Amino acid sequence: MAVLVDEKVREEQELQQKRSSELKQEIHDALDNTTLARTLGNFCKTYPGRRLKSYEGIDFEGNREKIKEVKSYAADHVDEMIEKFTTNCEKRGGHVFHAHSTEEGMEFIRQLVKEKGVKTIVKSKSMASEELKFNHVLGDDGVLVQETDLGEFIIALEGNTPVHMVMPALHLNKEQVADLFTEYTKVENKPIISEEVKTARKVMREKFITADMGVSGANVAVAETGTVFTMTNEGNGRMVGTLPKIHLYIFGIEKFVDKFEDARYIFKSLPRNGTCQRITSYISMYTGANEVVLDKETDEKGPKDFYCVILDDPGRRAILAEPEFRQMYECIRCGACLDVCPAFALVGGHVFGSNVYTGGIGTMLTHFLVSDERAEQIQNICLQCGRCKEVCAAGLQIPEMIMKLREKSAEEHPNNIKKFALDAVSDRKLFHSMLRIASVAQAPFTKGQPFIRHLPMFLSGLTEGRSFPNIAKVPFRDIFPTMIQKVPEVKGNIAMFGGCLLDFVYTDLAQDVILDLNSIGYKVDFPMDQACCGCPASNMGDVENARKEAEINIEAMHAEDYDYIVSACPSCTHQIRQYPTFFEEGTEMHKRAVTLAEKTFDFAKLFVMLGGLADEGDGKELKVTYHDSCHLKRSLGVFQEQRDLLSHTKGVEIVEMQDSDQCCGFGGSYSVLYPEISAPILANKIENIKETCADCVAVDCPGCMMQIRGGLDARDIPMEVKHTATIIAEKRGLR
Amino acid sequence: MSMITDELYECFKTNLEAVGGSCVRSSKAELGKTVANLFKGIDIADACLVESPLFAEAGVKAAMEAAGIETHTDHIRLHGETDKGGISEAQYGIAELGTLVQVSDNIDARIAAIMPEYYIGVVKGSAIVPEYDEMFFKLAQLPEIPGFMGFITGPSRTADIECVSTIGVHGPLKLTAIVVDDE
Ligand code: SF4
Ligand code: SF4
Numbered sequence: 067m068a069v070l071v072d073e074k075v076r077e078e079q080e081l082q083q084k085r086s087s088e089l090k091q092e093i094h095d096a097l098d099n100t101t102l103a104r105t106l107g108n109f110c111k112t113y114p115g116r117r118l119k120s121y122e123g124i125d126f127e128g129n130r131e132k133i134k135e136v137k138s139y140a141a142d143h144v145d146e147m148i149e150k151f152t153t154n155c156e157k158r159g160g161h162v163f164h165a166h167s168t169e170e171g172m173e174f175i176r177q178l179v180k181e182k183g184v185k186t187i188v189k190s191k192s193m194a195s196e197e198l199k200f201n202h203v204l205g206d207d208g209v210l211v212q213e214t215d216l217g218e219f220i221i222a223l224e225g226n227t228p229v230h231m232v233m234p235a236l237h238l239n240k241e242q243v244a245d246l247f248t249e250y251t252k253v254e255n256k257p258i259i260s261e262e263v264k265t266a267r268k269v270m271r272e273k274f275i276t277a278d279m280g281v282s283g284a285n286v287a288v289a290e291t292g293t294v295f296t297m298t299n300e301g302n303g304r305m306v307g308t309l310p311k312i313h314l315y316i317f318g319i320e321k322f323v324d325k326f327e328d329a330r331y332i333f334k335s336l337p338r339n340g341t342c343q344r345i346t347s348y349i350s351m352y353t354g355a356n357e358v359v360l361d362k363e364t365d366e367k368g369p370k371d372f373y374c375v376i377l378d379d380p381g382r383r384a385i386l387a388e389p390e391f392r393q394m395y396e397c398i399r400c401g402a403c404l405d406v407c408p409a410f411a412l413v414g415g416h417v418f419g420s421n422v423y424t425g426g427i428g429t430m431l432t433h434f435l436v437s438d439e440r441a442e443q444i445q446n447i448c449l450q451c452g453r454c455k456e457v458c459a460a461g462l463q464i465p466e467m468i469m470k471l472r473e474k475s476a477e478e479h480p481n482n483i484k485k486f487a488l489d490a491v492s493d494r495k496l497f498h499s500m501l502r503i504a505s506v507a508q509a510p511f512t513k514g515q516p517f518i519r520h521l522p523m524f525l526s527g528l529t530e531g532r533s534f535p536n537i538a539k540v541p542f543r544d545i546f547p548t549m550i551q552k553v554p555e556v557k558g559n560i561a562m563f564g565g566c567l568l569d570f571v572y573t574d575l576a577q578d579v580i581l582d583l584n585s586i587g588y589k590v591d592f593p594m595d596q597a598c599c600g601c602p603a604s605n606m607g608d609v610e611n612a613r614k615e616a617e618i619n620i621e622a623m624h625a626e627d628y629d630y631i632v633s634a635c636p637s638c639t640h641q642i643r644q645y646p647t648f649f650e651e652g653t654e655m656h657k658r659a660v661t662l663a664e665k666t667f668d669f670a671k672l673f674v675m676l677g678g679l680a681d682e683g684d685g686k687e688l689k690v691t692y693h694d695s696c697h698l699k700r701s702l703g704v705f706q707e708q709r710d711l712l713s714h715t716k717g718v719e720i721v722e723m724q725d726s727d728q729c730c731g732f733g734g735s736y737s738v739l740y741p742e743i744s745a746p747i748l749a750n751k752i753e754n755i756k757e758t759c760a761d762c763v764a765v766d767c768p769g770c771m772m773q774i775r776g777g778l779d780a781r782d783i784p785m786e787v788k789h790t791a792t793i794i795a796e797k798r799g800l801r
Numbered sequence: 802m803s804m805i806t807d808e809l810y811e812c813f814k815t816n817l818e819a820v821g822g823s824c825v826r827s828s829k830a831e832l833g834k835t836v837a838n839l840f841k842g843i844d845i846a847d848a849c850l851v852e853s854p855l856f857a858e859a860g861v862k863a864a865m866e867a868a869g870i871e872t873h874t875d876h877i878r879l880h881g882e883t884d885k886g887g888i889s890e891a892q893y894g895i896a897e898l899g900t901l902v903q904v905s906d907n908i909d910a911r912i913a914a915i916m917p918e919y920y921i922g923v924v925k926g927s928a929i930v931p932e933y934d935e936m937f938f939k940l941a942q943l944p945e946i947p948g949f950m951g952f953i954t955g956p957s958r959t960a961d962i963e964c965v966s967t968i969g970v971h972g973p974l975k976l977t978a979i980v981v982d983d984e
Contacts, residue, residue, distance in 0.1 A: 101963075109964050158948070216970060217961035235961055243962055263959060263967045270971060275882060291946045301957035301972025304915045307949075308908070309878075326946065330937035341960065345898045345933075347820075347972065349952040356948030357908040359878035367908055369948075 089417070089443045093742045096413040101239040102229070103412075109236070110411035114725075116342035117402070117457070129334050133460045136328040137320075137396035140289070141386060147289040147322040148376060154292030158354020160372040167379045172198040174375060175314070179209055182312055182371070184278040186210045188270075190296065190303040191218055192283025193231070193399065194316045194377050196422040197435055200281070211281075212273045214302035216266050223250055227421040229414045231428065232340045232401040237414060270302070280306035284317035285336060285398070286329045287374075293353040294374065295329055297336060299346045307350055311358050312371040319378045320385075320395045332398050335459035339402035381434040390470045394430055396460040403427050403454035403464055408729045408747050409447050418447045426454050426464040433471055445471045447743065450605065451729035452700035472607025542573040546592040549580065557587035557676075558629035563619070563666065565638040566598050567768035575768065578795035579634045579669055585800050586678045590632070595622035599638040612641075613648040616659065620645065625662040630676075634669045634791055636698035636767045642666045643702075668698060669791050670708040670766055683716030683797040690718050690793070691760035693751070693774060694727040695767035708766055708790045715797045723754040732773035748777045755785065762786040764793055804983050805926030809896050813929055813980065817899025820955030821968050822976045824899070829855070829981055832923070833864025839921060839977055840870050840886050847871040848886030849913040855890055855923070855981065877909040887913035887973070888921040891953070894929035894978070895936050898954055901978055902936060906948035914953060920973040922953065927983045 096102060140147050152162040165171030175198070179187075187204065189195065189211060201211045201222070213222045217234035221227065223246040228234030235243075240257040247255035247265050255265055282303060286295040294315050296303045307313055323329055337343040355369035385394050404410045404425035407418075415424025420440045423431035426448055433441035448468045455464055542564055560583055568576040580590045600615030619642070625631055633639045643663045649656035667675065690712055699705045705727070712718050731747030751774065755763055763778075765771045765787060775787045788796075795801050814824040827835040832855075840848060850862055850872050865872045873880040881887070889910040893902035901922040903910060914920050930936050940950060957972030968974060 105963050214971065215961070216959050220961070233961060233964065236964065238962075240962055259962050259965050260967055262962060263970055267970055274971070293946055299957065300959045300961075300970035301915055302970070304911070304951070305971050308911045308915055325941070327937050327941040330934060334933070343820075345900060345952065345954045347954055347957050351946070351950040353946045353948050353950075357906045359908055359912070362876065362878040365876045365878070 090742065092417045093413055096417045097742060097746070099237055099414075101242070102237040102414050105236050105239075106230075106411055106414055109233075110405055113342065113405045117338065117405075120338040120342045120344050124334065124338070126335070129331055130459060130461045132331040133335060133398065134396055136323045136325075136331060137398075137460060138393075140322040140324055141320075141392065141395040143324070144319055144322070144386065147324065148319065148378065150289035150324075151287055151292055151322065151374075151376070154290065155354055155372075155374055156292075158292055159369050160292065160354040160374060162374045162376065164376050164378060168198050168377065171316070171375050171377055171379075172200065172203055175200070175316075176203065176207060178314070178373065179204060179207070179279070182278070184209060184312065186212065186273065186277045187279045187281055188212050188214050188273050188277040188302075188306050188310065189281040190283065190298060190306045191215045192281060192316050193422055194283060194318050195281065197377070197379075198316065200316070212270070212277070214270050214273070214300075214306060215298070216263065216300060216302075219266060219270070220246060223247075227416065228424065229416050229419075230401065230404060231399060231415070231424055237416065270305075274305045274309050277310045279312040279314060280310040281314045281316065282306055284315055284321045286323055286332050287317055287321045287376075288324070288326050288329060289322055290325050291353060293326065293351050295333070295349060295351050297333065297346050297349050299341070299343075299348070301348055304348050304350055307352055308358075310370075311360060313352070313358075313373070315352075315372075315374040317374070317376065319376060319382055320397070332459075336398055336400050339400035339457065339459045379435070385434050391430060391434070391467060393460070393462050394427070394434075394467070397427055397431075397462060398459050400459045401425070402457040402459060403462075406453045406457050408451060408453065408731070409449055409743050412743050412746050413447070418444055420444070426468060427462065430464075430467050430471065441471065442475045445475070449696070449729050449731070449744075449747075451696035453696070453727075453729070456700065469604065469607065472605070473609050474607070476607035476609070538570055538573045540573070542569045542576045543592065543594055545573055545577065549577065551580065551584050551589055553584050553587060553589050555587055556589050558589075559591065559627075560588050560630045560632050560672075561591045561593055561623055561625070561628040563596060563599070563623060563631055563633040563638055563642065564592065565633060565635040565768070567772065568634055572768050572771070572789075575634060575789050575792055578789070578792045578801070579632060581795050581800040582669075582673060582678065582791050582798075583632065583676075585798065586673070586676055588629075588676065591628065593622045593624065597622070599635075599641040601637045601641040604641060604644070609648070616645045616648050617655065620655065620658045620662055623662055625658070625665045628665065630672055631662065631666040632669055632672050633666060634766070634768065634789060636668050636695045636702060636704075637769060639666055639668045640697045640701045668702060668704055668766065669789075670698075670711060671702070671704045673791075673794075674707040674711060678794075679710055679714055681714050681716060683718065684799060685716045686797075688718050688762055688793075688797075689721055689758075689760045690762050690764045691721050691723045691755060691758040692726055692764045693723070693730065693755070693770055695765065695770050696727075696729050698766050699727050704766075708764070711790055711794060712764060715794065717797060718793070721758045721760050723758045723760075725754055728754075730770050730773045730777075732769045748773060752777045752781060752783070756783065760785065762788055762793070764788055764790055766790050805929055805980060809929060809931060810926065810980055812931070813894055813896040813899055813978070815899070816897060817955060817978055820899060821958065822899060822955040822978060824978045824980065826926075826980045826982065829859050829983075832856075832859040832979065832981055833861045835979055836861055836888060836921060836923075837864045837868035837870065839979075840865065840919070841868055843919060843975070845870065845886040845919055847873070847880070847884045848888060849873050849877045849880050849884045849909070849917060850887075851877065851889035851907065851909045851913050853890040855925070859981075861888070877912050881912045881916035884917050886919045886921070887915075887917035888923065889913045891922045891924045891978075892928060893936060893939070894924040894980070895933055895952075896929050896931050898933055899978075900933075900936075900952050900954040902940075903949070903951045903953070904940065904943070904947055905950075911949060911951070915972050918969070918973060919975045919977075920956075921977050921979060923979045923981060925983055926980050929980065
């Protein structure tokens with residue numbers, strides 16, 4: 067038995083390793099694709115500004131609430147939506163088929179196509195049809211299926227899958243498109259975009275005119291009226307719905323809203339988030355068997371053959387059944403989450419995605435609707451930076467859901483190598499002694515040395531384009547007892563949670579935090595039994611170890627005895643705030659977790675809260691640019707306090723860098739798993755920093771500090787990187 | 802029905818121009834001439850016209866024919882394949898977006914607006930609403946939603962190759978809205 071289990075574990079490991087190295091290859095290929103880098107890079111760079119402009123005068127937050135409201139209503143009443151839509155569409159002469167699986171849906175369509183003698187089909191964009199493998203199945207039956215969306219047409223010629231949900235052919239340049247067109251049309255096509263667009267018009271025009279059937283995807287389906295909506299820019303959606311005598315809609319149950327006017331919220335955000343347009347060229351609404359010309363020679367008109375296939379497969383039901391993922395129903399497929407994603411900007415959707423859905427939300431959609439295996443690979447690409455959440459049209463908790471996916475797969479297929487490292491982290495003694503050994507023998511931290519494998523992931527990140535910091539010779543836990551805290555009038559007591567980087571690498575920073583707090587009347591304690599916060603374990607989906615670490619820290623920090631807990635690492639703060647979710651409500655542990663979570667603050671926030679904002683400082687000029695940590699800005703909502711602290715410090719001048727809240731690529735364990743992606747993200751950050759010509763980069767996260775210092779160092783840029791707490795300590799002469 | 806204010810017209814025009822369309826204003830009496838001039842201005846020799854009470858009253862077809870434009874009012878599906886121009890009346894407009902709104906199941910109106918390379922959409926000034934939301938409410942309150950309704954905002958466009966915005970794909974390459982002053 068034991069042998070069998072071992073065998074299985076080994077096989078599993080081998081398979082995972084194989085997949086992971088395949089994914090690495092995909093990453094390299096994507097990074098080598100210069101067209102992708104240029105177009106996607108440009109697009110993603112200009113996107114945030116263009117998007118904001120398109121929202122002028124629009125209450126984005128308010129609209130997002132409305133989208134959530136109308137879509138969650140539909141989710142809660144999904145059976146009623148299907149029934150109402152069916153009744154109303156049929157009342158108007160349409161036919162509705164309720165497909166309980168992709169196979170059932172496709173079989174219905176095959177029969178319909180056969181029965182009606184359909185030979186050629188023109189199709190506008192439909193992601194649901196990709197799930198049915200529509201083109202493939204009907205192609206095998208000898209039916210000609212023509213993609214009419216320009217991007218879809220191009221990738222169909224290439225035999226590829228979409229690289230982006232909204233812009234499927236971003237990875238190809240005009241020269242490649244010209245070659246594909248030349249091959250297809252058998253006449254030479256020049257690599258001039260406007261000419262290529264003309265070719266597409268010409269080629270497709272013929273197909274539109276002669277096609278027997280048009281196929282559309284819906285952006286929205288209204289239950290109350292039986293109306294389906296399609297939004298396009300090219301006009302292909304219109305042609306598909308105007309010329310052929312048979313018109314087939316394919317859409318999933320997630321497209322429903324109840325009332326006609328509910329749709330207006332969606333079309334307010336969809337074009338703005340999708341393509342930074344206030345509205346697209348066309349929005350078409352079809353209700354039942356609308357009019358068509360039956361015979362162009364006699365000009366005879368009549369109702370068209372109008373069909374709707376509603377996809378209600380087990381994957382979609384599984385989304386609705388899982389409380390943590392149910393919100394996916396509210397996604398309007400605008401693609402904004404891809405456009406702001408630093409990982410997506412680098413590798414695109416062929417890597418960060420599956421053959422149908424791409425990016426962060428695409429990872430979840432892939433898991434439920436396309437391929438669980440593929441999702442398991444790509445879920446690790448997410449940096450957990452949280453940018454996607456900010457722009458999401460429906461306010462989806464994308465990073466949190468990705469984390470849940472990781473947890474799910476960690477439970478189902480524990481990867482023993484990863485787990486070994488995490489077990490070590492959660493074994494406080496083992497971990498701490500490992501780090502001590504490491505500090506004595508720095509050599510093992512060199513890449514390729516055997517020891518590195520056994521180090522916690524987030525510390526083993528010696529990668530290209532970044533130097534690794536030295537482990538402190540004396541850890542902070544040994545320095546702390548020697549510190550003398552001079553606080554004449556004690557206003558309160560604070561316990562410091564150090565986290566691994568403060569304890570073992572940046573011990574000076576830990577001292578600065580204490581000096582700063584002393585200066586405003588607070589004494590600081592450093593509970594010795596504290597361990598790793600558990601963030602690396604959580605990041606890898608290892609709930610078991612994360613919970614173990616939470617327990618150790620709840621016990622160690624003993625929050626009941628202090629007024630506040632201070633942390634100088636936002637990832638630790640964020641993690642500690644999550645502790646209550648690890649325990650069942652009503653239990654003692656839960657109660658204590660809540661106490662700890664409620665008392666824990668990040669340095670800048672707490673320092674300002676306790677009256678630390680003051681016009682002090684040595685007055686010596688220091689030009690500072692500030693980098694926002696993903697966790698601090700987006701998870702904890704702190705971005706103003708640090709800036710206030712710095713700008714009130716005499717001598718400090720703040721110069722904002724471009725995209726100050728764009729991830730630095732550290733992402734916890736991330737830079738180790740995917741240095742290929744992390745390195746260019748860092749390079750971008752360094753560029754933005756360089757442009758400010760500042761003397762110093764201020765940060766509030768030791769992870770960012772490590773990453774950015776390493777990046778500057780590797781490029782020989784003599785700029786300092788300092789934590790806000792250190793700048794205050796130095797400028798106020800507290801050291 | 803009240804007349805469109807200059808301000809609302811300017812708003813409609815500005816927004817339509819911002820997406821690559823053009824916009825002119827005309828009295829009912831001048832409508833035929835305006836249409837004919839627009840078509841002639843870019844050498845359009847044949848066009849599909851979808852009749853409406855407004856067009857009939859203003860004599861649009863006659864004016865086009867007088868200007869030598871071959872004008873088709875039937876077999877539009879067939880002529881749409883070759884005619885370079887298309888003209889129909891839109892039921893509403895949205896000023897804040899420069900959008901023409903079709904609220905009619907008439908298939909000819911849909912064909913004339915999508916197949917030819919140059920489309921002229923005519924809308925009564927009094928039928929232009931300031932805002933998108935208002936338009937949606939109007940549509941939602943219709944006693945029955947027609948088989949087809951559609952928004953058209955500027956000519957067709959794409960950015961599918963290298964993210965370069967290019968005008969004119971499967972729909973019109975050019976689009977003009979004529980706002981007709983109500984009398
Ligand atoms: S959290 Fe960051 S890396 Fe992850 S999907 Fe969202 S934007 Fe991308
Ligand atoms: S998750 Fe949000 S941002 Fe991403 S496609 Fe869906 S609605 Fe748009």
